[in-house]
Structures are given as structure tokens and as C-alpha cells.
Amino acid sequence: MALIQISEPGQSTKPHERKLAVGIDLGTTNSLVATVRSGQTTTLANENGEHLLPSVVYYAKDKTRLVGSEAKQYKITDPLNTISSVKRYMGRSLEDIKAKESPLHYDFIQTNSTVPRIKTQAGEVSAIEVSAEILSVLKKRAELSLGDELSGVVITVPAYFDDAQRQATKDAGRLAGLNVLRLINEPTAAAVAYGLDKASDGVIAVYDLGGGTFDISILRVTQGVFEVLATAGDSALGGDDFDYVIASWIQQQLELGDDIDKSLRNQIIHAACQAKQTLTTERLASINIASTTLELSREQLNNLIDPLIKKTLMPCRRALRDAQVELEEIKAVVMVGGSTRILRVRDKVGEYFDQPPMVDINPDTVVAIGAAIQADVLVGNKADSDLLLLDVVPLSLGLETMGNLVEKIIPRNTTIPATRAQDFTTYKDGQTAMSIHVVQGERELVPDCRSLGRFSLKGIPPLVAGSARIRVTFEVDADGLLHVSAREETTGIESGIEVKPSYGLTDSEIEKMLLDSMEHADEDIAARMLHEQQVEADRVLEALAAALDDDGDMLSAEERQSIDEAAGNLAKLKTGNDDRAIKQAMQALDRVAEVFVSRRMDSNIRKAMAGHNVDEFNA
Amino acid sequence: MTSLAGNAALTQNHFELFSLPVFFDVDLHQLSANFRALQQSVHPDRFANASAQEKRLSVQRAAQINEAHQVLKSPQRRARYILELQGVVFDDQSNPVMDPMFLMQQMELREALADVKSKSDPESELDKILVSLKIAKKDILDKLAEQLNTPATADLDKASQLMHELQFLDKLQSESEIIEEELMDSL
Known part of the structure; x- marks a missing residue:
């Protein structure tokens, strides 16, 4: 008999209800949010019916911020305070940006932190904060449209994005x-949207050329499992670069030289982008700049962009080889990203893969749709779904060794999650600390790879040189993010690891940003922390109840009792307002439930292999 | 009953984890079907709403299954793994006596590789080398299969020698790939 569930006022999670989950495509040029509603996956529009949110943020003098189309209109009149294509700066140092952009599009400032900031009239902002503005608008849009708080989101990133x-x-x-x-x-998100639609097994290639990034992924699809075999790409190559080569051509034609002001430069880039779009349907585009009219033909455009298209074909070749797949095995080539609207791109890709690419899906929305489908599964709305994404590490992870050389620890295209342990020893008597430098990339020399972080191992027990054995474990989680832990094996002492990221923010920097972003900081933070812990506690208790329902018989009466006690304690504290106490109660529950969790996991493995005994092969 | 289970998954060898016999010519179709079934049951995506504890354990198990899958999927890593299960210890620093014919072939490939960049069409030259490497590798793997399909009676010295030859080819392959990267960068 089903019991009627009564929820307390103010609690948003009701186990019997569908949870609200969305997929967000945080793009270089445009961003989108999508969700699964009554079996249909749709992108969500704003109040004006617009689905695409231009990834542009305008910082006004009075500190207000405009996001999207409203911001876009300031691009030409106020270029330094109108941030676009911010995705290009994510996880990048000022040197990286300087190497790529000349002249710099914004007033960048080097700070104490490794994250560069952009000076605007509303204060200094980092790429992370600008992206957060875009995400906030999409979050509000989704909550308004779906009528409640979101339980969780899936955000998409280019496959070739590195850890930073x-x-x-x-x-x-x-x-x-x-x-x-x-x-x-x-x-991978695009493959999900495409694959579920076409529902057929086989090897597919996804060619994704966005505004600022290029990815190629080779996937094997088998009964709902999307196994990425290899991925390659260029995280700084996209439609923007097409605009830039056209813009340079315009500058040359007008004999303007390189040193022009930012406003004129933006006008030229804007005109270049329009000409590019015109040429997807017309054979000739006219460009009006500085009271001059220029004409650009499709053939001229092709000559300008061919070198860039060629740059995308080498990664295709590498991905195929890494995947150990022959060209003939590719069943479909799926085109994703706005830049695949360019006819020359379609022709060249079709030529390379020796088959016409699939262009019948909307290249702008397919990524958000796929993300929404995955979000719906992850949040638990589809318990019986077979959908499973098995992705890979796009770039090898390695360590700096003697002579500036890189030793690869986790090679590119290793399926995630992945762990590798590496043993180190001390080279001096009584040495109690050592430093490990982690890099990402394919090159042999440290300076040619991206530095991810330096890890200091401290608290190594003082021993004779060479006798300590420090096992460092590298773990890449399902998000593709690296975690490092270390332990001295002979004594079992966990070394205190201090992680100093080469790029990215430390936890305290994020806390500070959160504080800065709120007007009544102290109260808001406290309320938010409490709310977060309560939601988390609800989730943990709900999951535990379901697990006990299924597998309660794996526990002895004693074990069951201690779990019930810890759960009861958490349920009681959850209604109070002490967020720390709730957190501690969750940790306590975690500890007593450890044995249960481990047994369930092993039982899952046995069940999965039930009936697959060795005997059947000998029969 | 269940408390006896312990960490079964952690103590199994890769073949046992996948319910496959220790055999070089592994049934690749079965391997990948079992891989999918295992990941369906432990992957972190199945525990996105679970406790921190379960999430951690799921990442560890999924990583272990991925590792075992990659070892068994690659003929070379599988061969090495079977030898290790037979107690053969590999020392990457050692210099075993190599077959002169094999060494000659190596020299030729190496010279061809050194000349690639000076050729008018370096990409297709590189392709030729990669094809030769592929054929040479296939040949060694076939010989390895003869030995390792019956691990208990394999000629372990012979098999180890073949593994060393494979390592030579691998080194050449990764050097070819570095040249390929450089060609890509110079575009």
C-alpha cells in the first residue's frame, strides 16, 4: 500500500516528484539551456521567445550588468566594457592570451592570483565571473520557466578542454x-541527442566546430552506451578565427594597417562575420566599412579559410588512429556547432570522411539537448535508463622528471574515471618534503606542456635516502578533473598535500567571489550554506532509504542499527539551523555506512557478471 | 553470507573481473559486452545522487574496470599482463640479445623516419612508415598468440623476447607520432 507523503513547508525535494534538471551549453558565441519535459527535450526561451543567449556581458558604469542581446549592442560603442567570447579565456593565463590575441581585445590585468582579470568600468572581473553571469541568466530563465528551483545541471565543455x-x-x-x-x-552530448534520435548502433564521428573551439570525437554506440574511443581537437580554433582572417583581409583591402582603434576593429570583425554568414547562401557578399564598399566572393572566402579547415583535418586523422578505427567503419559523421553551416567546411569534411556529413540536425541546439537528456538521467528521473557515457581524457597527464622531461602517467584517450599510482622515494637522508609538478599535453618537454599544478608533499617521515616509498595517486573523475593524493607506504602516513594550482582559483578565492557577489553577504552566505546542507542531507537520506529497501539484508542486525541511529540523528539535525552539525552528522553516517556501500558495490559487480561464468567459454 | 564478500573486485585479476579465461586470443565481443555490463552497474553516473562515500567508491571501481578493460583490449598490454601473471618480471632498462634481422629492419625504419621531414609529401611518407610498423607488430603478436594461448606451457623466454621486440616498435611508433604532431603544428 502506498503511503501518502507529507512534505514540510519550504522543502523542495519531494521524492515522488520529478526533479528539475537542465543541460547548459555554455558556448563561445551563444549559450543555451534545455530540459526534458513530459518526455520531450526542448530548449528554453526567454520572455521574448529567444532561445539563444549571446554569450556577451556588458558592465555598465553604475555596476549593473547586461547579458545577451542587450549587452551585444554595446560591442561597437563600448568595446572595453562589453565582454564576448569569454570562453577563450577560461583557464588561461595572461601569457596564453597574449600569445593568441594581438592586440588584446580587453584591458587585462595580471593579479597575484594566477587568474588574469579584465578591467571594466564596473570593476575587475575574471573569465570565471563573466561566465557565471551568463550561467546565472540561464538558471533564472530555467527556474522561471519550470516553476521551481533546479536540482542539478549538466554543463558542456569542449572535449579538448584541458584540466584548467x-x-x-x-x-x-x-x-x-x-x-x-x-x-x-x-x-558526446551531441552524439547522445543524435544517437537517441536515430537509435542505431555503430561507430560515429562528431565534428564540432564552434565559435572558438574545435573537437573531433570518435564514438562507438551500443545499446545506449556511448563509448568515446578517441578525441582530438584544438581548444583555440573556431568560427571567430574565420572572422579574424576575413577581418584581416578587409584591413588589407582598406590599407588600414594593424594599429586601429578597438571600436573600428570591432566594426570590421562584425562586418566579416556578416559576410561569412551571407556567403552560406549567396555567392557574393558586400561589405560596407568606413564609407567604402568591398565585395567578397565565395571563392575568395574559401581561399581565406582553407588553411583553417585544413587545421581541423589533422586532428581528425589523429583521432581515427587513436581510436584504431578505419575510415570505412564510420557509419555517420555528425556536424555540430554554428561554424559547420559554412558550406566549404561541409565539403571538406565530407571529402575527408568519404561520405556526406549529417547536417539535418540543428547544430546550435543539439549539444544542449544532449546535456539535458543526460541531466535527466543523472538526477534520477529515469531509473531504468541504459544511457551511459564513457568519455576519455583528451590530453595526456604527466609529471616533470629530471632534465625538464615529461613522464606520462595517464595517456590521452584513457577512459575516465581513471586512476594511476606512481611511487616516489627521497634522495636525501631525513628528507621530509618533496614537490611534484603535474603537466598536461603530448610534448616531451615540460615547457611545451600546460602546467596544471605543483603539489608539495609534506610530513614525510624522516628516513634514510631511498627508503621512503611515497605512493602518489592520480585520479581523473567522471568530469575529467584531476585529483592527487599521496601516502607514505612504509609507515602508512598520509602526507599533507598542498596543492598550488598553476591556473584556476583556490577554494578561498571562490568563497571570496561568492561573498563579493552578495549584497547582504553574511546573512545570505549563512542561509545559503544551511540550505545547501539541508538539501544535501535530504538527498543522502533518500538515497540511503532506497538502498536499504533494496539491499537491507546485506547487513547484520547490529550494523543495521548503527546505520539507523546515524540516519535518525541526521534527520533530526536537518530540521535545525546548524549547518555544521548537519555536515558532521552526514560524515558520521558516511562512516557507519561504509561497509554497506562497499558490499553493495561488489554485489553490483557480481550481478552484472552473473551468468557470464568462465565455464560457458569452455563448454 | 554477504559479509564474506569483502573486496572481491580488488583481489580479482583482470580476466576474473571480466569473467574471461586467461587466454591471449580473447573474445573481444564478449570483453566489450562485459565491460558495458560492469560499467552500467558501477559507473559514477549511476551514483550521481548517492552519498559521498558511494561516489568515491564508484569512481574507484569504475576506474579499476576501465584499467582492466584497457589492458585486455590491447593485444600488447594483454600479452604483457599474461606474462606477468606467469611470474615474468619486466625490466624496461635491460638490454636483451636481439635478432639481427629484426635489428636491420629497425634501422631501416628509423632512417626512413629521420628523412620524413625533408620529403616533399611528409604526411604520406609518414603513413608508409606507420603501415610498415603495423605489419611488423601484427607479425610479432601472431607469434605471441601461439605462446600465450596456453600460458601454462608457454615458452616464457621466447615470449619475453617478442615483448622486447614489440617495445622497440612501440618506441618507433611514438617517435613517428611526435613527428606527426610537429607536422600538425607547422601547418
């Missing part, structure tokens, strides 16, 4: 007050 870029994206989500269930790769 992924971390920056997750930080932006956190700053926007989102519960980020997972970061998923854009081509």
Missing part, C-alpha cells in the same frame, strides 16, 4: 549557485 579549462567552467557553475552534476563533452 574544465575546472574554470565548474567554478563558474558553482559561482552561479548551480549544483553541477557533471561536466560532459560537447561532441
